[in-house]
Amino acid sequence: MRIVVLVKYVPDINADRRFEDCRVVRSPGEGTLNELDENALEAALRIVDSLDDDARAAAEVVALTLAPEQGDLALRKAYQMGVDRGVRVTDDALAGSDYAGTAAALAAAVRRLEADGPVDLVVTGMAALDGLGSVVPALVATELGRPALTFAKKVALADGVLEVVRETDEATETLTAPLPAVLSVADTANTPRMPNFKLIMAARTKTIEAWSLADVGLDAGLVGDAGARTATTHAAPRPAKPEVELVQDKGEGGKALAEFLLRHDLV
Amino acid sequence: MTNRTVLVLLDPAGEVRSSILELLTIGRALGRVEAVTLESPSVEALAQLGAHGVETVHQAELPADLRGDARHLSGVVAATLAAAVRRTDADVVLAPSTFAAKEAVALAGQALGAGVVIDAAGVSEDEQGRIVGTKRVFAGSWDTTSVVTTDVALLTVRANTVVPKPADAAVATEVEGFAVSVDAPLPTVTQRVPVVRDAARPTLEEAATVIAGGRGTGGDFGPVEDLADALGAAVGASRDAVFEGWFDRYVGQTGVTVAPRLYIGAGISGAPHHRGGMQASQVIVAVNSDPEAPIFEICDFAVVGDLADVLPQAAEVIRAHKAAR
Numbered sequence: 001m002r003i004v005v006l007v008k009y010v011p012d013i014n015a016d017r018r019f020e021d022c023r024v025v026r027s028p029g030e031g032t033l034n035e036l037d038e039n040a041l042e043a044a045l046r047i048v049d050s051l052d053d054d055a056r057a058a059a060e061v062v063a064l065t066l067a068p069e070q071g072d073l074a075l076r077k078a079y080q081m082g083v084d085r086g087v088r089v090t091d092d093a094l095a096g097s098d099y100a101g102t103a104a105a106l107a108a109a110v111r112r113l114e115a116d117g118p119v120d121l122v123v124t125g126m127a128a129l130d131g132l133g134s135v136v137p138a139l140v141a142t143e144l145g146r147p148a149l150t151f152a153k154k155v156a157l158a159d160g161v162l163e164v165v166r167e168t169d170e171a172t173e174t175l176t177a178p179l180p181a182v183l184s185v186a187d188t189a190n191t192p193r194m195p196n197f198k199l200i201m202a203a204r205t206k207t208i209e210a211w212s213l214a215d216v217g218l219d220a221g222l223v224g225d226a227g228a229r230t231a232t233t234h235a236a237p238r239p240a241k242p243e244v245e246l247v248q249d250k251g252e253g254g255k256a257l258a259e260f261l262l263r264h265d266l267v
Numbered sequence: 268m269t270n271r272t273v274l275v276l277l278d279p280a281g282e283v284r285s286s287i288l289e290l291l292t293i294g295r296a297l298g299r300v301e302a303v304t305l306e307s308p309s310v311e312a313l314a315q316l317g318a319h320g321v322e323t324v325h326q327a328e329l330p331a332d333l334r335g336d337a338r339h340l341s342g343v344v345a346a347t348l349a350a351a352v353r354r355t356d357a358d359v360v361l362a363p364s365t366f367a368a369k370e371a372v373a374l375a376g377q378a379l380g381a382g383v384v385i386d387a388a389g390v391s392e393d394e395q396g397r398i399v400g401t402k403r404v405f406a407g408s409w410d411t412t413s414v415v416t417t418d419v420a421l422l423t424v425r426a427n428t429v430v431p432k433p434a435d436a437a438v439a440t441e442v443e444g445f446a447v448s449v450d451a452p453l454p455t456v457t458q459r460v461p462v463v464r465d466a467a468r469p470t471l472e473e474a475a476t477v478i479a480g481g482r483g484t485g486g487d488f489g490p491v492e493d494l495a496d497a498l499g500a501a502v503g504a505s506r507d508a509v510f511e512g513w514f515d516r517y518v519g520q521t522g523v524t525v526a527p528r529l530y531i532g533a534g535i536s537g538a539p540h541h542r543g544g545m546q547a548s549q550v551i552v553a554v555n556s557d558p559e560a561p562i563f564e565i566c567d568f569a570v571v572g573d574l575a576d577v578l579p580q581a582a583e584v585i586r587a588h589k590a591a592r
Contacts (some may be wrong), residue, residue, distance in 0.1 A: 010561035013539040017405040018548070036521065072579020100377055129543070132520055133385040134366055134420025138341055142374060147454045148342070151366055169365040169472065170279065170339065174458040182453070187521050229382030234412035238403070244563055257552065258588070260568045266476070266529045266550060267498060267585055
C-alpha cells in the first residue's frame with residue numbers, strides 16, 4: 001500500500017494574513033501546515049495502521065507539497081505525525097498558479113512517485129485554509145484518471161475498495177470505488193494524533209526531497225502565471241468597522257438588541 | 268448588456284431557490300440567461316424560470332446508469348456543464364457556491380480549458396468585456412478582484428450577493444434535451460438520502476438573517492430558535508456546538524460559509540474558524556456573557572449578558588413590533 005498525502009503550507013489563520021502585489025504573503029514564521037491536512041494525514045496513517053503486519057511493513061505514506069523552501073515546515077509536521085517520506089516541489093515557475101495549474105503540478109509529482117511503484121491512494125484535506133476553494137482534490141483526481149471520493153466524514157477500506165460517507169448540502173451519500181482513488185476528508189472525519197516525542201525528535205533530521213518542475217516532467221507553461229486562466233488584479237483590506245456598540249445587560253439587553261435591529265431596518 | 272450567453276446550473280431542478288434567482292439576476296446583467304439541468308424541471312420551477320427571463324432549459328440526457336443518484340456526482344455535473352457550453356457556445360457559467368457545485372464548475376473549467384472563480388461575492392465585466400469576479404478572503408478581511416482571461420468564464424457565486432429581481436417581462440420556457448457522455452472514472456453511489464428541509468425556515472446558505480448558537484447555549488437552542496422564529500432567520504451553530512452533538516450544521520470556514528445581511532452570534536466566542544465562515548456578513552451582532560469574547564472585536568452591536576435572558580426579550584419586542592405593523 002502506497003499513500004500520498006497532499007499537504008499545503010499556508011499562512012496561520014491566527015496571523016495577520018495579507019496580500020502584496022496581489023499575491024498571498026507567505027512569510028516564514030507565519031506559515032504552518034494547513035490544519036485540515038492533519039485530518040488527511042490521520043486518515044492515511046489509520047489506513048496503514050489497519051493493515052496486517054506484513055502489509056504494514058511494506059506500506060509507505062508520502063507527504064507531498066508544492067511550496068517554496070519554507071514549506072518544509074509542513075513536511076516536518078507530517079513527519080512528526082508519522083509519514084515515511086517528505087517531498088517538496090519547488091519552482092519559481094509555480095508562482096501564481098490557479099486551481100488547474102496547482103492540480104497539474106500535484107498530479108505530475110504523484111506520477112513521478114509512481115516511477116518507483118504504484119500509488120494506491122491520494123489523500124487530501126477538504127480545503128486549504130488560505131484559498132478555501134475545495135476544488136483541487138477533484139481536479140487532481142481527473143488529472144490522474146482516478147475516481148474522487150471527496151468530503152468524507154467516514155472512511156473505510158476493505159478488499160481494495162474504498163467506502164466513504166459524506167454530507168453534501170443536498171444529501172448524505174455513501175460512495176465506493178476500487179483503488180487507486182483520490183480521497184479528501186472533512187474535518188469531522190477523525191481527530192489527528194498528537195506527535196510523540198520520538199517522532200518529534202526524528203522529524204528534525206528526516207530528509208526532504210526537493211524536486212523542480214523538470215524533475216516531475218511538467219511543462220512550466222502549464223502552471224504559474226503562464227498557465228493561469230484567471231489573474232488577480234486587485235487586493236485590498238476591507239475598511240475597518242466602526243467601533244462596536246456594546247451594551248451591558250442589566251435587564252434591558254434584549255430590548256436594546258431589538259431596537260438596534262429595528263433602527264437599522266434589519267427586522 | 269451584450270450578446271453573451273450565460274448558463275445557470277439548476278441542480279436539483281425541483282425548485283428554483285433564492286440563490287438561483289440571484290444567479291439569474293446577475294446573469295441577465297451580463298447577457299441572455301439559459302438554465303442547465305440534469306433532470307426534468309418541475310412545473311413550478313419552469314414558471315419561475317420564465318418569470319426570470321429564461322427561454323431555454325438545457326436538460327442533460329445522461330447514459331442510463333447515470334440517471335439515478337449518480338447524476339449529482341460532480342464529475343457528471345461537470346460533463347453536463349462542459350457539453351452545455353460547447354452546445355450553446357456559452358460565454359459564462361454561474362453556479363451556487365455549494366461544495367458539490369464548486370467541484371463541478373472547477374472540473375468543467377478543466378475540461379474546457381477555461382478560467383474559474385470560486386466563491387465570488389460579485390460578478391461584473393471590465394472595460395475590455397472580460398468577466399470579473401470579486402471575492403472576500405481571509406475571513407472577509409480582504410477584498411480581491413480576479414479577471415478571467417479565457418473566452419469562457421465559470422464562477423460559483425455566494426448567496427446574498429444581489430437582491431433577486433424578476434425579468435421586466437416573463438417569457439415562455441422551453442426544455443431542450445441534449446446528450447451528455449461522461450468518460451471520467453466515477454465512484455459508485457451506493458446510498459443517497461436527501462436532506463429534508465425545514466419548510467418553516469430559510470436555509471442557512473441562503474438566509475438573509477442567520478442566528479448561530481455556540482458553547483454558551485449549554486446545549487439549549489430554545490432561545491436561539493425563538494429569536495430565529497421572530498426574525499424569520501436560519502439557525503446554525505459553531506463547530507464546537509456541532510461536535511458536542513447539540514446541533515447538526517455549523518457556520519465556519521469548513522462548514523457553511525454565510526454572508527447574510529444580518530448575522531447574530533449567540534454564546535459564540537468567535538474563534539478564527541467560525542469567523543472565517545461569517546465575517547463577511549453585512550451586520551454582525553453578538554450576545555455573550557464573556558466580555559472578553561473575541562467576537563466583540565468584529566461586531567457592530569453586542570450585548571454582554573446571558574443569552575437565555577437577552578434573546579427571548581429581543582424576540583418579544585420584535586414580535587410586538589410586527590404585530591403592530
